[in-house]
Amino acid sequence: MGVLSKLEPKEVFTYFEEISSIPRASYHEEKISNYCVDFAKKHHLECIQDELKNVIIIKEATPGYENEEPIIIQGHLDMVCEKKPDCSVDFDTDGIKLMVEGDDITADGTTLGGDDGIAIAYALAILASDTVEHPRLEVIFTVSEEVGMEGASGIDVSMLKGRRLLNLDSEEEGILLAGCAGGAGIKCRIPVHCVPVQGEVFEIKITGLNGGHSGVEINKGRANANILMGRLLTELAKNVTYHLVSFEGGSKDNAIPRESRVMLCLTEKETDKAKQTLEKIRKDLSHEYAVTDGNIRITMNRVEKSLPEQMLDESGTKKAVLFVNVMPNGIQTMSADVEGLVETSLNLGILKLDHKEMILSYAVRSSIGSAKEALLDKMTYITEVIGGSVEISGDYPAWEYKRDSAFRDKIAVVYEKMYKKAPVIEAIHAGLECGLLAGKLPGLDCISIGPDMSDVHTTEEKLSISSTKRVWEFILEVLKTK
Numbered sequence: 001m002g003v004l005s006k007l008e009p010k011e012v013f014t015y016f017e018e019i020s021s022i023p024r025a026s027y028h029e030e031k032i033s034n035y036c037v038d039f040a041k042k043h044h045l046e047c048i049q050d051e052l053k054n055v056i057i058i059k060e061a062t063p064g065y066e067n068e069e070p071i072i073i074q075g076h077l078d079m080v081c082e083k084k085p086d087c088s089v090d091f092d093t094d095g096i097k098l099m100v101e102g103d104d105i106t107a108d109g110t111t112l113g114g115d116d117g118i119a120i121a122y123a124l125a126i127l128a129s130d131t132v133e134h135p136r137l138e139v140i141f142t143v144s145e146e147v148g149m150e151g152a153s154g155i156d157v158s159m160l161k162g163r164r165l166l167n168l169d170s171e172e173e174g175i176l177l178a179g180c181a182g183g184a185g186i187k188c189r190i191p192v193h194c195v196p197v198q199g200e201v202f203e204i205k206i207t208g209l210n211g212g213h214s215g216v217e218i219n220k221g222r223a224n225a226n227i228l229m230g231r232l233l234t235e236l237a238k239n240v241t242y243h244l245v246s247f248e249g250g251s252k253d254n255a256i257p258r259e260s261r262v263m264l265c266l267t268e269k270e271t272d273k274a275k276q277t278l279e280k281i282r283k284d285l286s287h288e289y290a291v292t293d294g295n296i297r298i299t300m301n302r303v304e305k306s307l308p309e310q311m312l313d314e315s316g317t318k319k320a321v322l323f324v325n326v327m328p329n330g331i332q333t334m335s336a337d338v339e340g341l342v343e344t345s346l347n348l349g350i351l352k353l354d355h356k357e358m359i360l361s362y363a364v365r366s367s368i369g370s371a372k373e374a375l376l377d378k379m380t381y382i383t384e385v386i387g388g389s390v391e392i393s394g395d396y397p398a399w400e401y402k403r404d405s406a407f408r409d410k411i412a413v414v415y416e417k418m419y420k421k422a423p424v425i426e427a428i429h430a431g432l433e434c435g436l437l438a439g440k441l442p443g444l445d446c447i448s449i450g451p452d453m454s455d456v457h458t459t460e461e462k463l464s465i466s467s468t469k470r471v472w473e474f475i476l477e478v479l480k481t482k
Contacts, residue, residue, distance in 0.1 A: 002014070002017045003017065003098045003099065003100060004016065004017045004098060004100070004105065005017075007100070007465055008469055009125070009468075009469055009472045011125040011128065011129070012118075012121050012122060012125045012468065012472055013121070013468075014125075015120070015121040015124040015125055015128075016105075016117055016118060016120075016121035017098060018035075019032060019035070019113075019117050019120050019121065019124075020095055020096040020098055020112075020113060020117060021095035021096070022035055022095055023091055023092055023093060023094060023095060024077055024078055024079055024113070024117075025078065025079065025081045025091045025092070026078040026079075026080075026081075026143075026144050026145075026146045026147040027078075027143075027144060027147065028078075028091075028092060029053050029077045029078050029143040029144070030053055032077045032120075033049060033053035033054075033055055033077060033141070033143065034049075036049075036055045036057065036077070036120070036124075036141055037049050037055060039057075039124060039127075039128075040055075040057045040127075043127060043128055045057050045058065045059050045127060046058040046059075048159070050154075050155060050156065052143055052144070052150070052151055052154050052155070053077075053143050053151075054140070054141065054142050054143055054151045054154070054155045055077070055140075055141040056138065056139065056140055056141075056155075056157070056159075056160070057123075057127060057138075057139045057141075058136070058137065058138050058139070059127050059134075059136070059137045059139075060136055061134065061135045061136045061137075062132070062133050062134055064133070065133060065134060065135045065136075065480075065482070066135075068135035068136075068482055069135060069162070069163070069164055070135055070136035070137070070138055070160075070161045070162035070163075070164070071134070071135055071136075071137060071138070071162055071164050071165075071166055071479065072137075072138045072139075072140060072160060072162040072164065072165040072166065072437075072444075073119075073122075073123050073126070073137060073138070073139045073140070073165075073166050073168065074119075074139070074140040074141075074142070074165055074166070074167050074168065074169075074433065074437065075116045075118075075119025075120055075122075075123060075140075075141060075142075075167070075168045075169055076116045076119070076141065076142045076143070076144075076145035076146070076151065076152075076169065076433065077116075077120065077141050077142065077143050077145075077151075078143055078144055078145055078146050078147075078151075079111060079113035079115065079116070079117060079146065080111050080113075080115070080146050080252055080254070080255055080456075080457045081110070081111060081251075082110065082111045082211075082251065082252070082255060082457065082458060082459055083109055083110040083111070083459060084109045084110075084459050085259075086109070087108075087109030087110055087459075089109060089110050091110075096110055096111075096112065096113055097109070097110070098112075100465070101462075103464055103465050103466050104462040104463065104464060104465065105462065105463045105465060106460070106461065106462050106463075107459070107461065109459060110459055111456075111457060111458065111459060111461050112456075112461040112462065112463060113461075114453050114456065114461060114462075114463035115169070115171065115453060115456040115457070115461070116145070116168070116169045118168070118450065118451060118453075118463060118468065119167075119168035119169055119450070120141060122168055122471075122472065122475060123139045123141070123168070125472075126475070126476075126479070127139060132476055132479065132480075133479065133480040134479040134480065135479070136161065136162070137479075138160045138161070138162045140155070140157065140437070142155060142433060145169075145433060146252070146254060147185070147252075147253075147254075147394065148183075148184075148185050148393055148394015148395075148396065149394060149396045149431065149433055149436055150394060151433075152396075152433035152436040152437060153394075153396065153436055155440075157437065157440050157441055158440075160441065162441075163441060163443050163444050163445060164407045164444075164445050165407075165434065165437060165438075165441075165444055165445065165446040165447070166411075166447060166448075166449070166475070166478070167432055167433065167434050167446060167447070167448035167449075168448070168449065168450055168475075169432055169433070169448060169450060170428075170432075170448045170449050170450035171216065171450050171451075171452070171453040171454075171456060172450070172452060172453075173449075173450070173451050173452045173464075173467045173470060173471055174415075174419075174423055174424060175423065175424045175425075175426060175449075176408060176411060176412060176415070176423045176424070176425045176426075176447050176448070176449060177426065177427065177428055177432070177447065177448035177449070178401050178402065178405065178408055178425055178426070178427060178446075178447060178448075179367070179398070179399050179400055179401035179402075179426075179427030179428075180367070180398065180399045180427060180428050180429070180430060180431055180432040180434065180435065180448075181215065181342075181343075181365040181366055181367045181398055181428070181429045181430065181431055182365070182366060182367070182369060182372055182395075182396055182397045182398035182399075182431065182435060183363060183364055183365040183366070183372070183394070183395075183396055183431045184364050184372065184376060184392055184393070184394055184395040184396070185253055185361065185362065185363055185364070185392070185393045185394045186361070186362050186364055186376060186379055186380075186390055186391070186392050186393075187359055187360070187361045187362075187390065187391045187393075188323075188327065188359070188360045188361075188362070188379060188380075188382075188383040188388060188389075188390050189357050189358070189359050189360075189383070189388045189389050189390070189391070190319065190320070190323055190357060190358050190383065190386050190387055190388035191356065191357050191387065191388070192312050192316040192319070192320060192353070192355070192356065192357060192358055193312070193313050193315070193316045194310040194311060194312055194313065194316065194355040195243075195310065195311060195312075195313045196309065196310060196311075197245070197265055197307070197308055197309055197310060197311045198243075198265060198311070199243075199265040199266055199267050199268075200265065200266055200267070200268055200271065200302060201245060201263055201264070201265055201302070201303040201307055201308060202263070202264060202265075202266055202271075202274075202300055202301065202302055202303060203261060203262070203263050203300070203301050203303050204229075204232070204261065204262050204263075204264065204278065204298065204299070204300045205259065205260070205261045205297075205298070205299045206225050206228050206229050206232065206249075206259060206260045206261070206296065206297070206298055207225075207258070207259045207296075207297045207299070208258075208293070208295035208296050208297040209222070209223050209224075209225050209228075209256075209257070209258040209259065209293045209295075209296060210222050210223075210258065210292065210293050210455075210458070210460075211225075211255060211256045211257060211258035211457070211458045212255070212256045212455065212456075212457065212458055213254070213255065213256070213430065213456050213457045213458075214253075214254045214255060214256055214345070214347035214349060214363050214365075214457075215254065215345075215363075215365055215428070215429050215430025215431060216428060216429065216430045216456070217256065218256070218330065218331060218342060218345045218347065218365075218429065219331060219340075219342050219429070220292060221289075221291075221292045222256055222289075222292045222293060223256075223285070223289045223292065223293045223296070224256050224257055224329060224330070224347070224348060225249050225250070225257040225258055225259050225260035226249040226250060226257050226260045226324065226348045226351045226360075227324070227329050227330075227348060228260065228285060228296075229247070229249060229260040229261075229262060229324070229351075230321060230324030230325045231281075231325070232278070232281050232298070233262065233321045233324075234321060234325055235277060235280075235281050236274060236277050236278070236281075237318075237321065238277075239273055239274070239276075239277045240266060240270040240273050240274045240277070241266075241267070241270065242264045242265060242266050242270075242274075242317070243264060243265045243311040243312055243313070243314065243317050244262060244263075244264050244311065244312045244316070244317045244320055244321070244353065245262075245263035245264055245265060245308050245310070245311045245312070246262065246263045246308070246353055246354060247260075247261075247262045247263075247320065247324075247351060247352070247353035247358070248260070248261060248262075248351060248352050248353065249261065249350070249351045250348070250349045250350045250351060250361075251349075251350060252349050252350065252457065253347065253349035253350050253361045253362055253363040254347065254349060254363040254457065255347075255349055255457040255458070256347060256349070257348070257349060257350075257351075258458070260351065263303060263308065264311075265311045274300065275300055278298050278300055279298075281298065282296065282297075282298040285298075310355045312353075312355075319386060319387075320353055320358050322386070323358060323360065323383075323386055323388075324348075324351070324360070326382060327348070327360060327379065327382060327383075328346060328375070328378065328379070329346060329347065329348050329362075330345060330346070330347070331344075331345045332344040332345055332346065332371075332375060333371065335367065338426070338427060341367070341426075341427060341428075341429060342365075342429040343366060343367050343368060343371065343429075344365065344366035344367075344368070344371045344372065344375060345364075345365050345366075345429065346362045346363065346364045346365070346375060346379075347362060347363045348360055348361075348362055349361055349362065349363055362379070364376060364379075365429055365430075365431060366398070367398050367400075367427065367429070368398070369397065369398060376392060396431060396433075396435060396436050397435040397436065397439060398435055399432055399434040399435035399438065399446065400435070401427050402445075405445055405447070406445060407445040407446070407447055408425065408445070408447050410478075410481065411423075411447055411449075411478055412425065414474070414477050414478050414481050415474065418473075418474060418477060432448055434446040434448060449471065449474070449475075450471065451463065451464055451467040451468040451470070451471040452464040452467035
């Protein structure tokens with residue numbers, strides 16, 4: 001018996017549990033993609049799977065809805081794979097271990113994958129049903145959304161008839177999303193020069209941060225472990241002489257990193273001074289981030305096994321620390337049109353330094369295309385001045401808010417009828433695939449909804465059970481309303 005077997009709506013949570021058992025990290029969606037294809041064959045539905053492993057499943061209208069406009073339902077197959085340091089899950093081979101805690105579904109030691117597994121579960125439950133009333137349905141499951149929307153960028157949707165799209169990749173019930181930021185990934189590289197290790201080798205770690213989604217939670221003031229480490233190294237250099245050996249933190253450019261670590265060389269006589277400096281920094285950071293990250297920890301331990309052979313020279317160490325500190329990070333501008341909306345931001349999600357080069361990987365977002373390009377240009381200029389190069393990937397357009405939207409108006413009417421109050425209609429700073437798909441289907445009218453989720457892209461990710469049920473009922477009402 002499954003962990004979710006007693007939850008309602010049963011059909012939705014049955015599929016959610018099934019897909020949670022299938023590994024589906026970005027760039028490794030073949031198993032979940034094939035699962036969807038097998039599902040379509042089992043239910044005798046038209047199905048298209050492309051070379052990227054995107055899947056389109058089509059189900060014709062139920063009786064009485066043949067003359068209604070088709071509806072496209074869309075979500076993505078991949079998930080952000082983060083885990084706690086002591087978690088043994090292998091995301092290449094293992095599924096997610098689900099747990100029920102009160103009204104929430106969460107995972108044991110890993111991200112949950114509710115983003116966007118719940119969209120897959122909703123869509124499959126609708127496609128499998130013999131009782132749900134609906135017009136022609138065209139269901140799109142894309143790949144690699146979490147790493148630059150590459151699936152949506154590469155998919156061919158020319159065969160689709162629908163021009164009304166219901167995206168199920170939102171995380172707050174009662175909010176109809178009608179616009180989102182565009183974005184891109186950028187890797188900034190600088191070469192470094194190394195010399196043989198001299199002195200004692202120590203590992204310094206920053207842990208205990210909350211992290212979060214670099215779009216929807218960038219405005220919460222949460223600390224970025226890589227940025228804090230850059231600051232720590234700057235402060236440390238005021239009091240001791242050290243050489244960097246390595247530097248790494250984060251695993252996804254669109255997740256605010258929770259941990260960061262460096263290895264460096266010190267002389268024995270400066271060890272105590274270094275520890276005193278780190279304790280001062282820890283107190284300062286704990287005070288500054290008391291509200292958002294109340295459990296910041298900084299540790300320093302001597303490395304005695306598998307000692308490295310090389311360290312950065314003095315110039316390379318200074319250049320690497322400078323690079324982290326001079327590059328922009330976090331919120332750059334707020335929207336002048338929508339109160340409280342972040343307009344432009346970036347997140348240093350992955351940092352890697354070895355004996356050859358230092359790589360900073362960012363997720364850049366903006367609701368204004370020219371602002372996004374200006375920020376990418378700025379990062380390119382800084383990197384090139386320091387002697388490096390950049391690589392830009394996964395560039396996707398913003399989904400611009402439409403003042404007139406018949407589909408949005410219809411959904412709002414359904415919501416008000418069901419809940420006796422008007423829904424909130426807004427745009428968000430996170431990226432959704434609606435903009436890319438609208439560019440492929442002229443006249444596409446989009447809206448995005450979803451159940452309550454919290455702390456997505458982190459190991460504390462939660463999906464509300466009661467909200468999942470209410471949104472399911474809402475989706476069914478939208479589909480059957482003529």
